[in-house]
Amino acid sequence: xxxxxxxxxxxxxxxxxxxxxxxxxxxxxxxxxxxxxxxxxxxxxxxxxxxxxxxxxxxxxxxxxxxxxxxxxxxxxxxxxxxxxxxxxxxxxxxxxxxxxxxxxxxxxxxxxxxxxxxxxxxxxxxxxxxxxxxxxxxxxxxxxxxxxxxxxxxxxxxxxxxxxxxxxxxxxxxxxxxxxxxxxxxxxxxxxxxxxxxxxxxxxxxxxxxxxxxxxxxxxxxxxxxxxxxxxxxxxxxxxxxxxxxxxxxxxxxxxxxxxxxxxxxxx
Amino acid sequence: xxxxxxxxxxxxxxxxxxxxxxxxxxxxxxxxxxxxxxxxxxxxxxxxxxxxxxxxxxxxxxxxxxxxxxxxxxxxxxxxxxxxxxxxxxxxxxxxxxxxxxxxxxxxxxxxxxxxxxxxxxxxxxxxxxxxxxxxxxxxxxxxxxxxxxxxxxxxxxxxxxxxxxxxxxxxxxxxxxxxxxxxxxxxxxxxxxxxxxxxxxxxxxxxxxxxxxxxxxxxxxxxxxxxxxxxxxxxxxxxxxxxxxxxxxxxxxxxxxxxxxxxxxxxxxxxxxx
Numbered sequence: 121x122x123x124x125x126x127x128x129x130x131x132x133x134x135x136x137x138x139x140x141x142x143x144x145x146x147x148x149x150x151x152x153x154x155x156x157x158x159x160x161x162x163x164x165x166x167x168x169x170x171x172x173x174x175x176x177x178x179x180x181x182x183x184x185x186x187x188x189x190x191x192x193x194x195x196x197x198x199x200x201x202x203x204x205x206x207x208x209x210x211x212x213x214x215x216x217x218x219x220x221x222x223x224x225x226x227x228x229x230x231x232x233x234x235x236x237x238x239x240x241x242x243x244x245x246x247x248x249x250x251x252x253x254x255x256x257x258x259x260x261x262x263x264x265x266x267x268x269x270x271x272x273x274x275x276x277x278x279x280x281x282x283x284x285x286x287x288x289x290x291x292x293x294x295x296x297x298x299x300x301x302x303x304x305x306x307x308x309x310x311x312x313x314x315x316x317x318x319x320x321x322x323x324x325x326x327x328x329x330x331x332x333x334x335x336x337x338x339x340x341x342x343x344x345x346x347x348x349x350x351x352x353x354x355x356x357x358x359x360x361x362x363x364x365x366x367x368x369x370x371x372x373x374x375x376x377x378x379x380x381x382x383x384x385x386x387x388x389x
Numbered sequence: 390x391x392x393x394x395x396x397x398x399x400x401x402x403x404x405x406x407x408x409x410x411x412x413x414x415x416x417x418x419x420x421x422x423x424x425x426x427x428x429x430x431x432x433x434x435x436x437x438x439x440x441x442x443x444x445x446x447x448x449x450x451x452x453x454x455x456x457x458x459x460x461x462x463x464x465x466x467x468x469x470x471x472x473x474x475x476x477x478x479x480x481x482x483x484x485x486x487x488x489x490x491x492x493x494x495x496x497x498x499x500x501x502x503x504x505x506x507x508x509x510x511x512x513x514x515x516x517x518x519x520x521x522x523x524x525x526x527x528x529x530x531x532x533x534x535x536x537x538x539x540x541x542x543x544x545x546x547x548x549x550x551x552x553x554x555x556x557x558x559x560x561x562x563x564x565x566x567x568x569x570x571x572x573x574x575x576x577x578x579x580x581x582x583x584x585x586x587x588x589x590x591x592x593x594x595x596x597x598x599x600x601x602x603x604x605x606x607x608x609x610x611x612x613x614x615x616x617x618x619x620x621x622x623x624x625x626x627x628x629x630x631x632x633x634x635x636x637x638x639x640x641x642x643x644x645x646x647x648x649x650x651x652x653x654x655x656x657x658x659x660x661x662x663x664x
Contacts, residue, residue, distance in 0.1 A: 160662050168575075170573035218661055222401070230401055236396070255428070262421035262423075
């Protein structure tokens with residue numbers, strides 16, 4: 121059952137992924153995991169305060185255990201693939217995305233990511249309620265690593281897409297949650313990224329906005345971006361992904377075509 | 390797709406020295422630093438009528454209260470108000486920036502486990518915001534100097550050195566504290582209590598000559614003692630510090646910054662699963 125490291129051949133409708141997306145550097149893989157493990161030390165009992173920690177430490181009662189959030193993961197993700205991760209809560213799906221976003225570093229093994237990454241946040245994370253929409257666009261852009269000049273260049277397109285010209289100089293606290301989500305999505309997805317990380321966030325905003333954001337995701341996918349998504353919604357995974365990996369307790373159980381892997385995952389429950 | 394541009398490649402196995410990598414990243418993200426300082430300065434004043442004037446009035450009021458109360462105790466002269474304010478300013482800078490580093494990292498916790506950004510950005514931007522406030526409070530200081538007739542000398546032009554040392558020291562402490570506070574929930578509250586005690590142990594309202602000689606060594610264990618006196622030398626004393634003072638104060642500042650930066654950046658990778 122464990123086929124990690126040997127991704128099955130993918131039937132890809134209408135899009136010859138491999139041919140279209142090998143770039144001049146001659147490589148077709150966007151992301152590779154070699155023997156990746158993530159381990160952290162955590163106290164046996166949850167110690168929240170320093171006072172408690174100090175008392176236990178004096179009593180010699182602080183014991184740590186090692187938790188492997190991921191272990192022995194081998195995986196190659198090709199350029200232009202839309203790749204889904206499924207599994208129960210705590211299986212390691214988000215940890216995997218964090219490794220790619222380089223928010224976490226692997227304890228063992230090696231992660232290689234080729235291309236510019238755009239992480240999709242819960243939209244509006246990092247916004248300040250007292251600042252105007254305009255100020256927040258610049259702040260959010262800076263968090264995503266863009267310079268001031270790049271943001272000047274992007275600004276009009278962002279507000280166009282979010283359809284918020286009438287409110288752009290009002291404080292965010294006066295926005296509805298849908299408006300905030302639109303602005304956040306517009307900042308994060310203004311230009312086509314090489315790699316897009318989507319962690320359970322596409323269910324915000326009203327219906328019209330959901331359609332619009334889904335359309336943009338499809339546009340990215342068809343334009344050759346590598347899209348990685350984590351979701352519990354099997355319909356979305358089945359619909360969007362070329363390949364799927366199933367994780368359980370930090371191990372890669374199987375990778376392959378969506379229907380096959382979703383079936384295997386369902387059978388295991 | 391951008392087929393002509395070379396793609397950025399991230400390889401987790403190519404890992405340099407954490408402290409130096411953090412330095413490189415913070416330079417790359419300097420626009421974020423600017424935006425965060427801007428955010429903190431703008432939001433602080435946006436909804437208050439007096440706006441930016443608060444930054445100037447606040448230390449002035451505190452100084453007047455302290456000066457009125459303690460000039461009775463110490464039987465001090467008119468210029469005592471300048472003595473207090475020139476101690477209060479570096480103290481306020483230190484206590485504000487270190488507290489803001491803690492709050493900033495706790496707030497940023499929800500972001501840094503989703504998107505990559507240099508994690509020192511919260512402490513460094515706290516220093517930036519503190520610097521803006523500090524420069525604004527120079528206005529009431531010089532007003533007070535004019536009123537009370539403190540004699541300024543050329544030494545006042547070297548004040549930026551004192552501010553630099555103060556910023557280095559505060560950044561080091563802020564980095565250290567915030568990386569501990571993200572692990573233990575009670576550190577932030579404990580630190581506020583410590584700050585209150587620390588305030589009275591620093592030469593802000595009292596003058597050194599009031600301390601009984603057998604206790605002066607306790608006062609001199611406090612790094613803020615050197616930093617406050619160093620700042621005061623240029624302004625209130627109107628003298629050029631001795632070489633020894635430069636070395637001691639600069640040494641304290643450098644050690645704090647180096648220790649804080651290295652301590653912080655070695656732990657920074659753990660933050661994403663601590664929160």
